[in-house]
Amino acid sequence: MATYDLVIRGGEIHDGSGAPGFVGDVGITGDRIMAIGVLEGDGAEEIDARGQIVTPGFVDIHTHYDGQATWEHRMTPSSGHGVTSVVMGNCGVGFAPCRPHQHDLLVKLMEGVEDIPEVVMTAGLPWNWETFPEYLDALAARQLDIDVAAQLPHSALRVYVMGERGARREAPTADDLAQMRELTTEAIKAGALGVTTSRNLLHRTRAGELAPSLNSPEDELLALAHGLRDAGAGVYQLIADIFGEAKDEFGLMRRVAEAAGRPLSFTLLQMATGDENGWRDYLRALEDANAAGVTITGQVYPRPVGLLFGLDLSFHPFSLHPSFRPLADLPLADKVAALRDPAMKARLLAESPADTNPFFLQIVEASTASYVMGDPPVYDPDPEDRIDRQAQRLGMSPAERAYDLLLENDGRTILFLPGANYRDSNLEAAREMCLHPNTVLGLGDGGAHYGVICDASFTTFFLEKFVRDAAPGMAVALPVAIKALTDAPARAVGLCDRGRLAVGYKADVNVIDLAALRLHAPSMARDLPAGGKRLRQEATGYRVTVKSGVVTYRDGVPSGALPGRLVRGAQVVG
Secondary structure: OOOOOEEEEEEEEOOOOOOOEEEEEEEOOEEEEEEEOOOOEEEEEEEEEEOOOEEEEEEOOOOOOOOHHHHHOOOOOOOHEEEEEEEEEEEHOOOOOOOOHHHHHHHHHHHHHHHOOOOHHHOOOOOOOOOOHHHHHHHHHOOOOOOEEEOOHHHHHHHHOOHHHHOOOOOOOHHHHHHHHHHHHHHHHHHHHHEEEOOOOOOEEEOOOOOOOOOOHHHHHHHHHHHHHHHOOEEEEOOOOOOHHHHHHHHHHHHHHHHHHEEEEEEOOOOOOOOOHHHHHHHHHHHHHHHHEEEEEEEOOOOOOEEOOOOOOOOOOOOOOOOOOOOOOOOOHHHHHHHHOOOHHHHHHHHOOOOOHHHHHHHHHHHOOOOOOOOOOOOOOOOHHHHHHHHHHHHOHHHHHHHHHHOOHHOOEEEEEEOOOOOOOOOHHHHHHHHHOOEEEOOOOOOOOOOOOOOHHHHHHHHHHHHHHOOOOOOOOHHHHHHHHHHHHHOOOOOOOOOOOOOOEEEOOOEEHHOOOEOOOOOOEEEOHHHHEEEEOOOEEEEEEEEEEEEEOOOOEEEEOOOOEEEOOOOOOO
């Protein structure tokens, strides 16, 4: 009789603690790790991991699978990049709580903020909930390829409590605040991992209307914090005003964290414009707060947070031009044929973009400063390869150069516009932020931005760019990198039963051929509800992924097993 259900043999084990790796075996029974070392007992199933690294499953604490988890079983692209647990409901947006007559409002908000097509949500969301506890119950009935944990989104909560007043961003009454506080406590006790909000003025509906949580007064943010305090659990996630002063924004966050008595995390980036030292100011403020016993963490990203453009994507340099609008929903081949017409080219080059959403206008107006992404994708391109600089050398306008490039490869060219974390045309700031003791990797945004961002692949990029192929002075030690992808994010949100390869922990494991690890270029697929499109990005080198003791992927191919479930609240070993 087998000693274990599964044994992973002879790999270089990096247990997530940050300690040096060692060669050994991992014995698993059920959904738990039972033994680590040189194991004499055999397994009902065995995996030969010799010459490969064995790590805990990766944890991404910033995703938006709130909708996808209700209509789909696989949480791609995250689950194809070694991720076995995600936290969703970030940025104050989501689908619960929601009264039946408010469905359209939340759909339009998610369409604008997270670039999820309205038709996809209309066809895909079952809406078999109203309250947040009911939403958790609906998720608990789902079978997935990874575990998901949910957070209570402020915008949805505000509209649920205040109705149209909340959508119009009116000031809350004392009764409104009391209800938000009570419902926050209720959600945490039902299993929400935390509560989230956004102060980012770029978060708008597709028509340009601001998200309900924006400009909320401080007493409203504190009401959510008091809800956490009343529950005695949960975390607070926030996106600061990216145009605000670091001192003022962090001061607000610290007051919120102190009121909650709970951990708070916020999005921290090196912005492309504005105060060039703002991110360093945030790091210093983080150090001061944590030294004083106020637990605040910066969620950071190990590469540029950029936008992708293409004829089959949500945006490109001509997507908002009046003459392109009739072509927008055509099949790609028909778009390409229409754009090859010299008369159409002349019209589009003569036009300017027009839209009610100022952020969308900013996106397309900046798109000629992008780069051809290529395959394998380049996320730190040479500034001389920028499209507008190519155009200058060729004696043509940036728009004309972009037009020609978009038609290459049968219209499948993808352009990449590096934004945050690339101000100095290098990744030094990103690396410094990633290695800071008061930050944690995240911001993968899986489940959202289906046609403009594909950042859930950061786990693969991090191992390639900063570990295996690191430039001089940019290397991150492998044990440190694995801890940053596993134990650190898990503990930041209270998921303390995973992120480690240790006895009693969740049997979430990756077997990775680090030498063969390769991130592929994004591509567009039509596999969402109602034929909706989304960017996919695959990787080579993940030999086996194990979730809760069950093999879910072999060499990138799903096994069909769906052991992933909803995680309710903080977790401990045992």
